[in-house]
Amino acid sequence: xxxxxxxxxxxxxxxxxxxxxxxxxxxxxxxxxxxxxxxxxxxxxxxxxxxxxxxxxxxxxxxxxxxxxxxxxxxxxxxxxxxxxxxxxxxxxxxxxxxxxxxxxxxxxxxxxxxxxxxxxxxxxxxxxxxxxxxxxxxxxxxxxxxxxxxxxxxxxxxxxxxxxxxxxxxxxxxxxxxxxxxxxxxxxxxxxxxxxxxxxxxxxxxxxxxxxxxxxxxxxxxxxxxxxxxxxxxxxxxxxxxxxxxxxxxxxxxxxxxxxxxxxxxxxxxxxxxxxxxxxxxxxxxxxxxxxxxxxxxxxxxxxxxxxxxxxxxxxxxxxxxxxxxxxxxxxxxxxxxxxxxxxxxxxxxxxxxxxxxxxxxxxxxxxxxx
Ligand code: UD1
Numbered sequence: 001x002x003x004x005x006x007x008x009x010x011x012x013x014x015x016x017x018x019x020x021x022x023x024x025x026x027x028x029x030x031x032x033x034x035x036x037x038x039x040x041x042x043x044x045x046x047x048x049x050x051x052x053x054x055x056x057x058x059x060x061x062x063x064x065x066x067x068x069x070x071x072x073x074x075x076x077x078x079x080x081x082x083x084x085x086x087x088x089x090x091x092x093x094x095x096x097x098x099x100x101x102x103x104x105x106x107x108x109x110x111x112x113x114x115x116x117x118x119x120x121x122x123x124x125x126x127x128x129x130x131x132x133x134x135x136x137x138x139x140x141x142x143x144x145x146x147x148x149x150x151x152x153x154x155x156x157x158x159x160x161x162x163x164x165x166x167x168x169x170x171x172x173x174x175x176x177x178x179x180x181x182x183x184x185x186x187x188x189x190x191x192x193x194x195x196x197x198x199x200x201x202x203x204x205x206x207x208x209x210x211x212x213x214x215x216x217x218x219x220x221x222x223x224x225x226x227x228x229x230x231x232x233x234x235x236x237x238x239x240x241x242x243x244x245x246x247x248x249x250x251x252x253x254x255x256x257x258x259x260x261x262x263x264x265x266x267x268x269x270x271x272x273x274x275x276x277x278x279x280x281x282x283x284x285x286x287x288x289x290x291x292x293x294x295x296x297x298x299x300x301x302x303x304x305x306x307x308x309x310x311x312x313x314x315x316x317x318x319x320x321x322x323x324x325x326x327x328x329x330x331x332x333x334x335x336x337x338x339x340x341x342x343x344x345x346x347x348x349x350x351x352x353x354x355x356x357x358x359x360x361x362x363x364x365x366x367x368x369x370x371x372x
Contacts, residue, residue: 005034005090005093006033006036006092006093006096006360006364007038008037008097009096011040011041011065013043013048015098015099015104016058018099018178019058020052021178022096024353025357029360032361038083039061040067040106042075042101042102044066047240047265052268065079065083075102087116092116093116095116095119096121097119098121100122100135100137100138100141105137108120108140108145117145118141118145119145119148120141121149122149122151123145123149124151125158142159148167149171149352150168150171151174151176151348152170152173152309152346172347172349172352173291173352176295176350177348180295182269183277186273186277189270190275193271193275197235201278202278202279204234205279205282206235206284207282207284213304214285214323220245225325226283226328227261228258229329230328231332232280233261234283236255236263237264238263238264240266273296276289277296280299283301284300285304287308294309294311294347297339299317299335301318301319302320302321303323307320312346315340315344319335
């Protein structure tokens with residue numbers, strides 16, 4: 001009998017990171033499970049996709065859908081038909097999706113409509129803000145998933161509150177796995193970055209901004225004020241969405257004139273980890289980076305009102321400031337007063353991906369072959 005198979009759907013920056021962790025664990029179970037990888041192509045620029053594949057040693061995907069940039073509906077419309085076709089052909093015992101992007105939702109919908117079990121990695125996260133496209137993607141994906149891999153107890157509780165209790169596994173966080181694993185490799189990159197950008201360890205902030213709500217023109221003007229209020233050397237690797245938005249709003253000059261701020265192209269995984277680990281603090285609207293800062297012991301100022309990673313906020317390591325300059329100053333003062341000593345490691349022991357791989361092997365060995 002041929003071994004069971006899974007299809008893994010990925011397509012953008014944070015998913016390459018999550019997949020790097022799981023791929024590692026799945027490779028160790030290669031005798032038990034065949035893995036077919038589908039890249040939707042939601043992210044296609046080398047800086048958002050290829051560099052992650054290269055640095056994180058991600059194997060060439062088996063299929064590339066090439067969906068590219070488009071509206072949410074159009075992106076989904078481009079993902080669903082080819083994905084359905086290849087799922088019918090591949091007949092996997094499960095489809096694995098990561099996180100909360102349009103590629104996650106596309107994978108979850110295509111699979112669930114074919115009655116193929118969906119395995120959601122990073123299930124149960126909630127910002128409780130339904131204006132965020134990611135929140136809609138999470139809620140829908142969790143409701144059609146059969147295996148729900150939660151990074152935290154809070155995520156498990158969120159699912160229970162939504163009536164989802166079966167197939168839920170508390171495993172820890174796959175992004176924390178890879179952060180722990182690659183910290184030494186990231187540190188090797190630091191001297192080169194320090195010299196290239198004239199940085200001093202512990203003296204500068206790392207900025208990232210790309211959320212839809214923060215790339216509206218009015219929001220961008222407030223981001224400029226918030227970054228000015230930080231009043232310290234800042235490096236800002238610019239996501240292409242954000243760069244286009246600053247240019248369109250006519251605010252790119254104002255951004256470049258913020259004292260002490262250096263604009264960089266998007267950084268690969270190891271370079272970003274290297275600068276974060278050597279920074280004084282992080283200013284971001286990224287979900288993943290809030291947690292990575294925490295894992296590396298770096299304080300975070302979040303340019304949002306909500307966080308899915310509530311533990312980081314409750315521990316005092318992360319402060320939500322919206323885009324308010326006064327709150328940025330207050331957060332910096334709060335961190336200067338002293339950081340929590342040895343905050344608990346909420347995100348597991350670095351073995352979340354192994355636990356997920358084990359459950360997938362066990363589950364697929366038991367399930368009947370998929371048939372349309
Ligand atoms: C997506 C995810 C978000 C995730 C982020 C990581 C959704 C709804 N959002 O946001 O959750 O945190 O990825 O980066 O899925 N672009 C390029 N080159 C690329 C890809 C995108 O220039 O390779 C630009 C295009 O202008 C595009 C815009 O970014 O229109 C938006 O891209 P998209 O993938 O839709 O969403 P992100 O903002 O990247």
